[in-house]
Amino acid sequence: MWPRGDSAGRAEGRQAAVIDVGSNSVRLVIYRVDGRALWTIYNEKVVAGLGRDLPATGRLNAEGVEAAISALRRFRSVLDGWRADEVMAAATAAVREAADGKAFLKRIEAETGLQVRTLSGEEEARYAALGVICGQPDAEGVVGDLGGSSLELVRLNGMAHVEGVTLPLGPFSLGAPKPLNAERMKRVIDENLAPLASRYASPEFHAVGGAWRNLALLHMQLADYPLHVAHQYEIGRSDALELVRFVQRQSRSSLEGIEGLSKKRFDTLPYSALVLERLVERLGVERMIVSAYGVREGMLLEAMPPEVRQLDPLIEGCEALTAQRGISPELGHALEAWVAPLFEKLPPLFGDRDAVLTAAACRLADLGARLHPDHRADLAFQQVLRAPLAGMNHPERVYLASVAFSRHTATPQPPDASVARVLSPDRRQRARALGSAIRLGCDLSGHNPRLLEKSSITVKGDRLELNALAGWEDMLLGEQTTRRGQSLAQALKLKLVLN
Numbered sequence: 131m132w133p134r135g136d137s138a139g140r141a142e143g144r145q146a147a148v149i150d151v152g153s154n155s156v157r158l159v160i161y162r163v164d165g166r167a168l169w170t171i172y173n174e175k176v177v178a179g180l181g182r183d184l185p186a187t188g189r190l191n192a193e194g195v196e197a198a199i200s201a202l203r204r205f206r207s208v209l210d211g212w213r214a215d216e217v218m219a220a221a222t223a224a225v226r227e228a229a230d231g232k233a234f235l236k237r238i239e240a241e242t243g244l245q246v247r248t249l250s251g252e253e254e255a256r257y258a259a260l261g262v263i264c265g266q267p268d269a270e271g272v273v274g275d276l277g278g279s280s281l282e283l284v285r286l287n288g289m290a291h292v293e294g295v296t297l298p299l300g301p302f303s304l305g306a307p308k309p310l311n312a313e314r315m316k317r318v319i320d321e322n323l324a325p326l327a328s329r330y331a332s333p334e335f336h337a338v339g340g341a342w343r344n345l346a347l348l349h350m351q352l353a354d355y356p357l358h359v360a361h362q363y364e365i366g367r368s369d370a371l372e373l374v375r376f377v378q379r380q381s382r383s384s385l386e387g388i389e390g391l392s393k394k395r396f397d398t399l400p401y402s403a404l405v406l407e408r409l410v411e412r413l414g415v416e417r418m419i420v421s422a423y424g425v426r427e428g429m430l431l432e433a434m435p436p437e438v439r440q441l442d443p444l445i446e447g448c449e450a451l452t453a454q455r456g457i458s459p460e461l462g463h464a465l466e467a468w469v470a471p472l473f474e475k476l477p478p479l480f481g482d483r484d485a486v487l488t489a490a491a492c493r494l495a496d497l498g499a500r501l502h503p504d505h506r507a508d509l510a511f512q513q514v515l516r517a518p519l520a521g522m523n524h525p526e527r528v529y530l531a532s533v534a535f536s537r538h539t540a541t542p543q544p545p546d547a548s549v550a551r552v553l554s555p556d557r558r559q560r561a562r563a564l565g566s567a568i569r570l571g572c573d574l575s576g577h578n579p580r581l582l583e584k585s586s587i588t589v590k591g592d593r594l595e596l597n598a599l600a601g602w603e604d605m606l607l608g609e610q611t612t613r614r615g616q617s618l619a620q621a622l623k624l625k626l627v628l629n
Contacts, residue, residue: 153181153224153278164450176201181224181279223280255282255294260428271334307397341402356548361422374403444521448493462493464579507539536565563621
């Protein structure tokens, strides 16, 4: 059985705000924190370009300072009434390196009351790594966090041992917004990476930062990829190199013509693409994985109690997603105990992740409770497919969405191209089986977790046996239960037997 969080504490939840004063943008993000799960409930960004003049003048951009101060005054008003311990505010490379950085922070405090902490390069690297771990606890390899002025490289070694370095390889440090001189910048980047290449060599590279998320969204568009979710999107080595070289060849006017790219990044995107190309080449990267989590989420993860950090963010997120008044919070846990023994005997399709995915799917059992019954299957599928849940890759996301679909209908497959593109046939069939099992458990028990303890499902040879304890047969094994059992048996290609 998967470890559980504190249901009472999760139901209450809390809000936390993080203000990020970066080299390119100043941002306020308000999160709801449900145990180990994070939800972005408000996100506002102002592209101030504080670090735009730093290489030439050693000082913050004057117009950027005014834009940032104005944004921070607004953010303070938005957070009016919030306790100080609910707000984290941090500044990164541009403020850290600028001669007038400290004066800027004093002005912020005087005009807004906000106390902004300047992160060292090592702290920024650490929080970037913790952010990746926050979004994907089993992440391995190296993290690269590209900001406006700096690049942080971090080798993932768990929470306690984070080995990182900061480099002046952000677009502003390399010369943006001037047109990219690719050959000259390539030499500059390689000179910075050469002493570190062996230390940070890794086949798996976790890309953090808005510029690289934009590149991933562009790759999705060019590949006609059906699931437009940046978090945990994967790009292989050859595709990554082809993508970044394509971007470097484009003029500003050509980039402006590409739908979906952020208009604020046209001047910096070729620089970001060149940095990624050199990292792929010099570090021996075979697979790039995009993380939508970074420094802000890393700070929140560090602030969580140790016992909460150990919980699985996917299971916690699924449980929080379905938390509603009038619905038993115990049902998902009881369903997991009921279906897990059956699915543990089947060949694993996701390696050591099958048990986590089963637990998460059971937490989603009542996702459609307040949706129209004629549309529950389709709506539940789309909600899981698009939900900002952490702790899973794209095939796992589509699998859980397919389970949620089959939980509410006997229709074999969701009418969505993403399923066939992302899931293999055996995984699609397993999703149908797990969804059918959850549907059977919900209907057999009438959503009463205690009734599930009076029955079990097992496989014996070519038979799926649905068993009720003596004296409970007529209360559990009715007409609807039989229909649901038949659907599960068909999905597993077995013959149903009622005992």
